[in-house]
Amino acid sequence: MKKVLIALDYDPTSQKVAETGFSLAKTMGSEVILMHVMSDPVDYSSMEYSPRLGFIGYKDTGKLQLESIEGLKNESQQFLDKLKHHLGDNSIQTLVKDGDCAESILKTAKDLHIDIIVMGSHSRRWLENIVMGSVTEKVLHHTSIPLFIVPTKKHD
Numbered sequence: 001m002k003k004v005l006i007a008l009d010y011d012p013t014s015q016k017v018a019e020t021g022f023s024l025a026k027t028m029g030s031e032v033i034l035m036h037v038m039s040d041p042v043d044y045s046s047m048e049y050s051p052r053l054g055f056i057g058y059k060d061t062g063k064l065q066l067e068s069i070e071g072l073k074n075e076s077q078q079f080l081d082k083l084k085h086h087l088g089d090n091s092i093q094t095l096v097k098d099g100d101c102a103e104s105i106l107k108t109a110k111d112l113h114i115d116i117i118v119m120g121s122h123s124r125r126w127l128e129n130i131v132m133g134s135v136t137e138k139v140l141h142h143t144s145i146p147l148f149i150v151p152t153k154k155h156d
Contacts, residue, residue, distance in 0.1 A: 001028045001115040003030060003113060003116075004024065004028075004033070004117075005112065005118065006033065006034050006118045007035050007101075007119045008035065008036050008080070008120075009036070009135070011120065013120055013152035015083070015086075016150060016152055018083050020118070020150045021148065022087045024116075024118065024148060030116075031091070031093070032091070033093045033112065033114070034083060034092055034094045034095070035080075035094070035095040035097065036079065037101045037104040037105065038097070039101045069098070073098070101135040105119075105139050106143055109143065109145050110145075115146070116147070116148055117145055117146070117147050119147065119148075119150070120149070120150045120151075121153075
């Protein structure tokens with residue numbers, strides 16, 4: 001396993017997913033690539049789902065750049081850069097893509113010859129899973145690349 005792709009969304013559990021994936025990669029001596037896919041700019045307008053909340057070390061530096069797609073990409077890149085700094089490894093690569101999350105993850109994994117994909121699995125209400133589907137489930141069903149799923153559900 002030479003290359004590990006860690007796919008991160010805008011959920012506050014992104015830090016756990018990144019740390020777990022990074023630990024796995026370092027154990028195997030693998031190259032690490034952090035990736036964030038922007039699928040719907042509207043998601044970023046809610047502070048509940050802001051990329052700022054996806055990482056404890058990512059302090060609020062002011063108003064989100066919601067005026068343009070480029071501003072959102074810059075915000076997402078800053079999020080990944082801060083997370084890279086938190087993990088303490090300058091050799092980590094970062095990627096911000098846009099489009100369908102599952103398709104972007106699958107295409108990137110194929111194009112970069114990724115050996116394992118690391119993703120989180122959120123526990124959502126059953127109706128949300130039926131209506132929206134699950135990115136992790138879509139990736140699981142459409143890849144031949146091993147998938148390491150980090151459960152992120154908070155236990156009471």
